Amino acid sequence: MSALFRRRANFVFRLVLLAVAVAGAGVLGGLMIYARVPAGNRQFEEVVQPVQFDHRHHVADDAIDCRYCHQGVERGASAGIPSTALCMNCHAQIWNKSPKLEPVRESYFTGKPIPWVRVHQVPDFVYFNHAIHVNKGVGCETCHGRVDKMGAVYQFAPLTMGWCIDCHRDPAPNLRPQEAITAMGWTPDRPGLGQELHEKYKVHSRTSCTTCHR
């Protein structure tokens, strides 16, 4: 009786086994890479908002400080989105007939909030606190990029845990003086400034898990 399988079958079987293993590792590795590249973590993806709000105009042209609108940033965990009433502080007077501002006026007069689309989203088990970062010399630009050059705001940083940890391990290069905390395009005027600020602000960046995960 001849053998059921030829000798080549062994080779093919091993090849298939190898292919399955490679494919499995490839899928796993691929998913891990996917989560770390812009296509997966949504970096640089411009987000369409219900109101055509242009940061270029408000930040660069009008030179409005970030904190005028994002009021919680120095005191709270979240920077906060301004209330409709805050928009109307100015827009009751200027551009008060503009059709682009119709959703804002509608919200103001109907009492229904504007459903802004979230751009920067960390998972629910991550407890990021804006106040401590801003107060210890991490500028807006460090994580959010040149908002003054963004028509539609996009996520500038990868927001991966590796990216967080890199700075927590060595925060000095990312520190700036309090006066320049909201400045856009700021660069240190001398080498070693980050290290000075690190001591001046008593920066104590921790890497224990519960710093962010509770």
Added chain:
Amino acid sequence: MKLPIYGQSTDGREHWRSLSEREQRRAHPSEFPAGAAEAPEGFSRRGFLQVLGASVALAGLEACRPPRDTIHPYVRSPEREVVPGAALHYATAAEWGAEAVGLLVTTYEGRPTKVEGNPDHPASLGASGTFEQALLLDLYDPRRLQGFVRGGQPLAFRSTLRALSDLAASHRGDGGARLRFLVRESGSPLLADLRRRIQARYPRATFHVHESLSSDEVREGTRIAFGRPMEPRLRLEGARVILALDHDFLGLGAERLRLAREYAARRTPGPGAEMNRLYAAEAHLSTTGAVADHRIRMRSSEVLSFARAVAHRLAEKHGLAALAGCGQKPAVRIREAEAVADDLARVGAEALVTAGPRQPAAVHAVAAAVNAALGSAGRTVEYRPAPPGPTGPASLRALADAVGAGQVDTLVVTARNPVYAAPADVGLGELLARVPNSLYLALREDETSQRCSFVLAASHPFESWGDARAADGQVTICQPLLSPLFESISEVELLASFLDEGDRGGHRVLQDLWRSRSAAPDFDVRWERWLARGLVPDTAVAPEVPAVRAGEVAAAARSAPAPREGLEASFVADPKLLDGRFAENAWMQELPDPITKMTWDNAALLSPATAKRLGLESGQRVELRLRGRKVEAPLWIAPGHADDTVTLPLGYGRTVAGPTGTHVGFDAGRLRAAEAPWIDGGLALAPVGRRKHAFACTQEHFSMEGRDLALTFDRGDLAGEKHRLDELRGPLPSLLGQVDYQGQMKWGMAIDLTRCIGCSACTIACQAENNIPVVGKEQVARSREMHWIRVDRYFSGDPENPEVVAQPLACVQCERAPCEYVCPVNATVHSDEGLNEMIYNRCVGTRYCSNNCPYKVRRFNFFEYHRPKSATEKMLMNPDVTVRSRGVMEKCTYCVQRIERHRIAARIAGQEIRDGQIQTACQQACPSQAIRFGNLNDPGAQVTAWHGDERRYDLLHELGTRPRTAYLVRVRNPNPELAHG
């Protein structure tokens, strides 16, 4: 090294947790209950929901990228600035009976998430108990009543108000002769004022007041003693010897938090500090009896003769002639009565005799006479005038008679579920159907709402304006924490609608009253200050020292009716559900009873000797018969219970509640008679069937292999036992390197077992703070309860009258944590400050850590216990803590979210974290301040002092885990004349 094992106890006492464990001690006990590792069989309703929840969660895997959220900011920012994610605290109060406990409620973006005690309030002093914490769960219950229904037809709010004013107007003609109110007992000045104004408008209308845990006997007893009803208020800071006559003052009542604080403050053994001594005379083990130095076991009906025996000895031996009339030479417990009397006389004015509200008036009269004779009246107990009129069964009886006689056209009920709470022979349920207009204000559908023609959804106390009085008279303005979640009306608004003043809202009605009482021109400024502080200044009522009428007391003591013959039935308020008001509260249902450790159930409790005599076993179902009424109940043999008496906890067996509370346990109230609502004789027990009742009892869960862990010493023995404690602390040789925690925070905790009263406030506080789910009875039976901090209760000694010690146990944050070595995914690791961190998002659910934890403090989410929640239930969650899903291990983290919150605030302000600034949830709630938390690197910190205390020891020290939580041994202060044996 010597490992403490069974029979070789470290403190020389034999500890056991249940009678069956005591019997099978030699046989190795199993670590987990049977079936702990198995999935539930079949699909129960709850199980189905959980599995459904899991499949919904799994379905979410389809998309690798989460959808973009939307953010909805305010249209107009609120008046007071709300920073998203920042907590605000508002003062308010909770009322138990006529007395209030001041609270501070934490809110995030306008939704309350946590209840704490108000440190400025005299009844709270910053502490909060299980009941106060649990109020929050009621607030968010999606099954609360919504809207208004009259004769089966829903009514809008405006139509309801119109219907109410029409109804009110129809009674104007005859001055309200056929209008009656059944209101709950309350000390609220506003409700009293509304009642006065309604009474002025309808002079012939009648108010009945009902409180199922009434103080009628206390008031009658003080009326006998002083000539007018008085409210005693205990003051334990000056009391050196306390005799509690069936009085669970540490477990029940609005004053329990303050009393626990004052009691514990005098429990520190040491040079120069005299410990107080507590005697408890009672039938079933209560929280107070469990901490007592001497528990004198007796039937509830024998308490009077014991009190008279004490009075007799005081009169005979110690020359207190005023007590000669009410004293009586005892026939039994002579030695105990004499020792107690001698001890009371030794400290004179620093003694205290107090009687519980279940005891008949004669006991209260005798207690008042003894306190007056000892000179302690005014020092350890003070009296204030009590409101007149009955509030207990007598009040319902009067109403029932009037309804039966057809004298009532309109009955307005704001009392809490009177149909269920009424003794069986009052028959209020059937009578309500005869009232043409029966209005009922209810938070939830219940036995009473089924029988009323006009049911109005009540606003939760946290949704309505009001005021309340503490036991010393101080008033708190209760402010709402949020607008009513559902369409509802508050008690104040309902009563105000009978005044024909239009819809003014609770806020206006309340403010008008206080504006009229405060002559100050800057009322609005003061008002804000009252709200902020939670107290209205200068509202305390001065205590009085009334003279005792010895003759009346003696006559009452002598003429007290003899107890009925036969087996005694003793009805008690359940330590968790009280009179059933928390039956629909899942936190309270799942909380283990402080003594029996029973969850989701009640049982008829009896002593081992009585059970033996009657040939009955634990778990057996019996038919209880009393005065021709019967009810079926399971039995539970309770160590320390008095013989020939059966304790029947009220509050269970609800027939109309929600899915949580309906048909849980048995309704002991169906046996009660109005003339003997608490203690009755002639009970008969008849076994029913052979099937044993399945209790979900946690007392043998999470066994630490039987090692002795809660150490107890008598005060006199403490110095001689130091060498034993030295074996349980200090450094151990180790192969592992030493981690240096110097130069930073080193978090640690210490728990003083001498101060702990085992009340379980810590368990519920932790549950509320850390988003801990409720799992249900069948899961608890499999040892899957999720409480991060459990209170172990150990008995020691004679099972007929054992000593009890409670030991709260959460993760002890080992410096060399066994769990960390075995986690394959690094989901539990050590922080630089020594916390044993649990990282939920890394956990893959191997449960190795739990297997390797010697303390058994890790909890596993076997199912999606946070099943899909309704919108209101989601509001309860603490936004600072991750909500864990299925397959994730969790455990105590020393409230790391609070540490980080305070750290961030302190670092932004450029300050150091002060000692005492960070309180864990359990520590903040603890009424007796038995828990301390802080930085062990701070030599001045309170926790460091306890870590260095001579009573300190480490749990399972010999394992070398170096726990950060230290324990202080329990020290008892027994009377040498009543030495053991």
